[in-house]
Amino acid sequence: MTFTNGQQVRNARLAACDVPNLLEGTHVSYKAEYIWIDGTEPTARLRSKTRILADGADLPDWGFDGSSTNQAPGDNSDCVLKPVFSCPDPIRGGENKLVLCEVFLVDGTPHETNTRAKLRPIAEQYAAQDSWYGIEQEYTFFKDGRPLGFPERGYPAPQGFYYCGVGADEVFGRDIVEAHMDACLAAGLKLSGINAEVMPGQWEFQIGPAGTLEVGDHMWVARWLLYRIAEDHDVSATLDPKPVEGDWNGAGAHTNFSTKAMREGYDAIITACEALAEKAQEHVAGYGADIERRLTGMHETAPWSEFSYGVSDRGASVRIPWQVEVDKQGYIEDRRPNANVDPYVVARLITGTCCAALEKAGQV
Numbered sequence: 001m002t003f004t005n006g007q008q009v010r011n012a013r014l015a016a017c018d019v020p021n022l023l024e025g026t027h028v029s030y031k032a033e034y035i036w037i038d039g040t041e042p043t044a045r046l047r048s049k050t051r052i053l054a055d056g057a058d059l060p061d062w063g064f065d066g067s068s069t070n071q072a073p074g075d076n077s078d079c080v081l082k083p084v085f086s087c088p089d090p091i092r093g094g095e096n097k098l099v100l101c102e103v104f105l106v107d108g109t110p111h112e113t114n115t116r117a118k119l120r121p122i123a124e125q126y127a128a129q130d131s132w133y134g135i136e137q138e139y140t141f142f143k144d145g146r147p148l149g150f151p152e153r154g155y156p157a158p159q160g161f162y163y164c165g166v167g168a169d170e171v172f173g174r175d176i177v178e179a180h181m182d183a184c185l186a187a188g189l190k191l192s193g194i195n196a197e198v199m200p201g202q203w204e205f206q207i208g209p210a211g212t213l214e215v216g217d218h219m220w221v222a223r224w225l226l227y228r229i230a231e232d233h234d235v236s237a238t239l240d241p242k243p244v245e246g247d248w249n250g251a252g253a254h255t256n257f258s259t260k261a262m263r264e265g266y267d268a269i270i271t272a273c274e275a276l277a278e279k280a281q282e283h284v285a286g287y288g289a290d291i292e293r294r295l296t297g298m299h300e301t302a303p304w305s306e307f308s309y310g311v312s313d314r315g316a317s318v319r320i321p322w323q324v325e326v327d328k329q330g331y332i333e334d335r336r337p338n339a340n341v342d343p344y345v346v347a348r349l350i351t352g353t354c355c356a357a358l359e360k361a362g363q364v
């Protein structure tokens, strides 16, 4: 690569001044990457920007131009960012931080798109039931407009060997996955594992067990880290629930759930399943855009329009793991949420439905 004349002049000027001396003393500040969820419809996206803060300074509220994120009109564009969760920034390292925020209006009320604010009162109401969540986030890497591992024309060999595979003919993007896993752990997120999925270029990571708000906080930051790290590899990661039409698995976000009573007895497990049956359509409506494209009844899914639950049944809407039936205690797996679901919405629906039913049944 050749430099333009202008750049050469600038470089020469830089070399002439005392750069090392200028850099000395920069430890008086750190970088805080403020992350928030925007107003894109039907599926919100992540946004972030950097603020330089004095060493040791608390994380202040901040603002952004809501007219560029589908969160405000141009003539009244200011939205407010309030930090709600922060962790070490594993990309920049040092004292730098990632800062997840809720979005507010300037009058101090939560923005309409702020789904975390809508979860807060429900989480508080049922806090005594001690809900745990484990969410399995499936996603697909894309490069040059097709999933990683797909040939330029046509299709790769049919599904069968990719899930938990090993070897260059079966696995695509492992270097990114490993870097993402290390980053999540360095950030202190409750990542509990990763695996290659059924379609080439498709992967999963799990967050949990974690609390009702915590699972969403950690999930959104883990998603941001995934996009950010894949960016360095010139690859994009998508949560599209059905990235390739036809005989290829979609991408979900199976949500594992338990309360203290469910971890101690089987009656509570059944109560939770029956409660989900009664509110089935309300839940499906909040489980991510385009859910009917994925929950077809094929590819390890139950049809979106029919609710079912069963032991060990990966073709049911809700699965009671085999070991849970043996132990007569544990958790349930709601297999319906799409990969593109908002974890704060899933937690609001499941806690609202199951904890209310458990309370009514006296199983708390």
Ligand code: ADP
Pocket: 132, 133, 134, 135, 136, 192, 206, 207, 208, 209, 254, 256, 257, 258, 263, 330, 331, 333
């Ligand atoms: P699968 O067998 O469906 O692929 P995974 O191992 O991918 O399941 O994910 C299971 C998730 O459930 C993990 O995130 C795990 O931490 C979580 N989990 C385990 N026990 C509980 C529990 N009692 N309550 C809620 N979540 C749990």
Ligand code: MN
Pocket: 136, 204
């Ligand atoms: Mn899994």
Ligand code: MN
Pocket: 136, 138, 197, 204
């Ligand atoms: Mn999976």
Ligand code: MN
Pocket: 136, 254, 333
């Ligand atoms: Mn699962």
